[in-house]
Amino acid sequence: MSSTPSNAINAGGRSRKKPKSGFWKRQARTWHWVSGAICLIGIILFAVTGITLNHAHQIKTEPSEVEKTMTLSSVVVAAMEDLPTEGTSNELARPVARALERELSVNLKGREVEWTDVDAYISLPRPGGDAWVSIDRASGEVLYVSTSRGAVAYLNDLHKGRNTGAAWRWFLDIFSAACIVFALSGLWLLQIHAGKRSSTWPLVAGGLLIPVILLILFVHR
Template identity: 30%
Template sequence: MSLTHRQIHRDVAYFYVGLILAFSFSGIILNHRQSWYPTEYAYESEEVTLKIPKGELTEEKVRNLVAPFKLEYESHRLRGNNLRVDFTGNSIMELDTKTGEGVLEARRTVPFLGHTIKLHKSTDTAWIWYSDIFGAAMILIAITGMMIPMGKNGFNKRGWKLMLVGLIFPLLFLFIL
């Protein structure tokens, strides 16, 4: 029995429908991460006021600053007057270094959306191989979709025109914008 392009297209697309949806959602979210990034939400929040030490905020100074909170320090980042301290276990503290005022938040990953973003950004070797196979499957889906005979609206009639228009946008963004 030989498989037709329609059967290959259908079966590969069915197999990958979950990953197509997950990557589509997370891709849209990552495109808008500057304004909306729902990987985490705060479920507990506490306003804090700390005495910020003078001079450069070294790791040692930041560790000493947050030590009374009994949380395991992970890292910190200073942008302008905003100090963000990350703790193990998804807790963060954001402080204004001029006033010492800020907030300590315990966070959780947003179900589904936060997890799909983790998949999109994963560097796990097995996941990368699976994603590469998925990429090849998407190429197969695209090619077999073009080869499905569709009568007067098939690839040979108008499909190739739509494909060319669809290629213009990525090429514009890749080479011009």
Template identity: 30%
Template sequence: MSSARENNPPAKTGAARKARPLKTRTYGLFRWLHVYISMFSLLIVLFFSVTGITLNHPDWVFGNVETRQEYSGTLPEGWKTGNQVNWLKVVEHVRATHNVKGSVADDGYQSDEQQASVAFHGPGYAADVFIEMGTGKYTVNVDAQGAVAVMNDLHKGRDTSPLWKWVIDLSAGFLTLVSLTGLGLLIFLKKIRPAGLITAAAGGVLVLLLMRLAS
């Protein structure tokens, strides 16, 4: 019995186990964050990377065919009171009748004694409505661009919803975390740390120099 106990000592309890060093735990945390944040944000970061290229080359026309349409009609009764336009009624009528989409900015409404206008905008999309104040007759000019223009406007956050603007902010945050955790992992790798930090510094200097030359 005694020899068996000597050959098979009892397992250490949790309290007796030696805790992992702080350095090891920190490295593990950085690695976990780097891997899973990269995977979670992979598609959205890839989207902004690709559209960064298409924004830099507006002459590329692949998938960027523009279509133009024109509609006309007469607004229903109640579209104005005196010289005051009932914009809600106008917008609802145009949307329902001609399937116009996009949002209207606060400065998208214009009117005078002769003509009124309202402009709808969305990513890669614009619809301008021109109304004769005397008769209520109107025309709608719709310009719908192709997929590349839509993606470019999404990249810039142009004429997008507040929700998409949050997506842009979160994407920037994810990319920042991926960069910082990657740098943190490099600091823990002794063999390549000097060369890695020198390379990072050289890249930073190069970017600053290019920014200086571009300004």
């Protein structure tokens, strides 16, 4: 009766085990491609907006402005009578906020209000633009002005996290962490294959030295 391959292995007193190096190579590739897939679109976006930010003074855009006016009802105006005449508060009175949100299609939740005895002023900055609301406390007249600086300014502000809110700032932190994983797993793969590719470490060193030399020669003079 012929012995099976498993019996032959057992008879020899040895079992074939996959080398540990193969496991770590697979781990490096997995971490690299998964983090790369997650980061791909974001890396392209941030690379493009890095260029547009670097040449912002050369990209000419004409801001567009929208102006709206309205008058609050006497009942709504009365809701502001007991509010401060100076300083700031966290929110408008709810009846006032509801009227403005309904007529102007703006979100005033959590917006700081600057008060004087004459008017109330609310700043509404956003990525790629700005807006503000002014309310006359006596007459209830409202002036709303919204300015947009275009798509490039919008993307640039996303890059900087300017006026984007907490959710986008959290995204930037998580995305940055994923990019670090992508870069370090790439470095790991370079180390694994460096023995067969003699140009690996000279290229890595070049990627470090070029910006350092530029900083020394042209920035810190």
